[in-house]
Amino acid sequence: MERLQKVIARAGITSRRKAEDYIVDGRVAVDGKRVQELGTKVSEKAVIEVDGVPIQREEPVYFLLYKPGKVISAVKDDKDRAVVTDYIEDTEARIFPIGRLDYDTSGLLLLTNDGDFANLMMHPRSKIKKTYIAKVKGKPSKDTLRKLSRGVELEDGKTLPAKASFKSGNKQNDTSIIELVISEGRNHQIRRMLESVGHPVLKLKRERYAFLTLEGLQPGDFRKLKPVEVAQLRELAVT
Known part of the structure; x- marks a missing residue:
């Protein structure tokens, strides 16, 4: 059993905090019944809908991208410019960038489908360097x-x-x-x-x-984060 808002966040729908708002606002249903109580736990087999659309549960994935310049830190762009998700080729997960780098800024950017993790990394209290x-x-x-x-x-x-x-x-x-x-x-x-x-x-x-670098990567290259790296980032964010 897992908390409903965490499942929604991990599916890449939104952050955990926003998922809580969705629940309170009556936008979430579990097995056909509207749920508005925070703290509700659901099983792996539960059918969860947000605004009437079933969510697709995904295994959490975490990527490190060497973002080139002249690329948008987003999943799509209305001007049809290149976006960071264009460079991650070996996943069907609905990933998104954690934070953003400016269009003209290059360098290290993390992407994931884990909204809870993303929210943790971007929280003002995390103080990740x-x-x-x-x-x-x-x-x-x-x-x-x-x-x-x-x-x-x-x-x-x-x-x-x-x-x-x-x-x-x-x-x-x-x-x-x-x-x-x-x-x-x-x-x-x-x-x-x-x-x-x-x-x-x-x-x-x-x-x-934090401790992550671009070693061995060229602009446009990416790699998956190791489980131990994800665990270390979580630990850094809460210390």
């Missing part, structure tokens, strides 16, 4: 790097403490390579942080997600 490499205009001073590390004021509030370090510079082109490690996931956060201190981003890549 993400490492980005940015090519920026100009050369940030030590004081600027300290300011980024302490947190900068953005239109949606001050960012949490981060780690900012200078990697290299090109005097001829007046550009620098900066590494930023953050534990938040606001929209366009890295670009906005660097813009706020006068060093607009020219190129951006996410190199690490």
Whole structure:
């Protein structure tokens, strides 16, 4: 027996939290009967419907993708542009990206059909560290790097403490390579942080997600996460 909202989330319909809303709103039926009580448990054989449509239970799958630039972090695009799910070829599961990377940003992105896991990874309390490499205009001073590390004021509030370090510079082109490690996931956060201190981003890549890296992968490549990696991510998210 398993909680109904968890089954819905694992089927890739929505997040666990949203599934709870669906239940309370009377949009979920089990074996033909509407269920509105949170905490309801269902068996493996139960027929579950959301808005009258039976859900297809899927085994949870977890992928790591090296997202290329000029690709949308979504399952479809109304402008017919490439989306991240186009690159995962060996699954019929209804996967979706965990969070997003900007259209022009490349790097490490996780995808799954496990809504509960995705919600756990994206929850503000998870504090999972993400490492980005940015090519920026100009050369940030030590004081600027300290300011980024302490947190900068953005239109949606001050960012949490981060780690900012200078990697290299090109005097001829007046550009620098900066590494930023953050534990938040606001929209366009890295670009906005660097813009706020006068060093607009020219190129951006996410190199690490917690302990996961892009080692051995080229843009467009992917691999399945190992069960032990999924377990480690869950543990990190709740500590």
